Amino acid sequence: MATVLLIEDELSLGLIVRDSLEVRGFAVLYAADGEEGYALFVAHAPDVVVADVMMPKLDGFSLAARIRQTDPYVPIIFLTARSQTADVVRGFELGGNDYLKKPFSIDELIVRIQALLNRNQTVRPTTPDRLPIGHYHFDYPKQKLAFNGKETPMSHREAELLKRLYEQRNQVLERSVVLLDLWGDDSFFNGRSLDVFITRLRRYLKDDPQVQIVNVRGVGYKLIV
Structure with a gap:
């Protein structure tokens, strides 16, 4: 069972996404802000991170940058209402693997999570440092x-x-x-x-x-x- 760390400050949306992922067989860790999300990441080493960009205490971009200091491989999906080119480029630059624009369907999120999990199995390195x-x-x-x-x-x-x-x-x-x-x-x-x-x-x-x-x-x- 894959573990998803979901970080979303909009409580109603966060609970809907959490429940939908659990129904489909994922274990879900849920946090309502970036600082809490990072603490859960360190404590539980989830298989994938799904994070809103605009969050209190620690935004999604800063969270991704902090995660990448210790784990260059865990997949990160950003959830955002922002779609400017500069924002998307910055998200990928800081370590994001995918970008899902709100509003989104749960099925699309699950497809993207599964694709990243499958890809990540072949990404962890065998090359020299x-x-x-x-x-x-x-x-x-x-x-x-x-x-x-x-x-x-x-x-x-x-x-x-x-x-x-x-x-x-x-x-x-x-x-x-x-x-x-x-x-x-x-x-x-x-x-x-x-x-x-x-x-x-x-x-x-x-x-x-x-x-x-x-x-x-x-x-x-x-x-x-």
């Missing part, structure tokens, strides 16, 4: 990129994307595959978010001319080392 990328050293667990003694901290989403590019280095990483893997769907909106992260990775890797991320038109990207 430090990965050589040209003259860079990429520390995936610590989300840092080092070059000539200088370290660049990375967001969770940046590190996840670079890891997948590294695993497919000198081969094409299909755009649709990475969108489904990291963003949950390959919509135009998520595609724009992916473009933002690719631009950032290119900037991080610009000091070694032997390392490039190139577009493969209509297909995806290739990390050339």
Whole structure:
């Protein structure tokens, strides 16, 4: 039985979602604010986190950033009425795996939870901690990129994307595959978010001319080392 940590400050909605998840076989930990939610996360190590973005004491984005300091793998789904591109990009940057806009159906939430749980079984690492990328050293667990003694901290989403590019280095990483893997769907909106992260990775890797991320038109990207 998978354990879901649900953090939602709107009590009526939180109780409805909790009861619906329990009826469908999930164990649910429920908190009404971010601080309480983080305490439950530390105490119980849930399989997936479902968190509202706008919460008292600790908002969903700050909660995700705190969780990612100790666990880079647990799936995080944001619930929000906000859908501005900048908000979505920030949520993914801080470690979110999916974004569900209110109002939403319980069935859709459950499908997304199950998809992330299935995907997470294959994500936990077998790769070494430090990965050589040209003259860079990429520390995936610590989300840092080092070059000539200088370290660049990375967001969770940046590190996840670079890891997948590294695993497919000198081969094409299909755009649709990475969108489904990291963003949950390959919509135009998520595609724009992916473009933002690719631009950032290119900037991080610009000091070694032997390392490039190139577009493969209509297909995806290739990390050339």
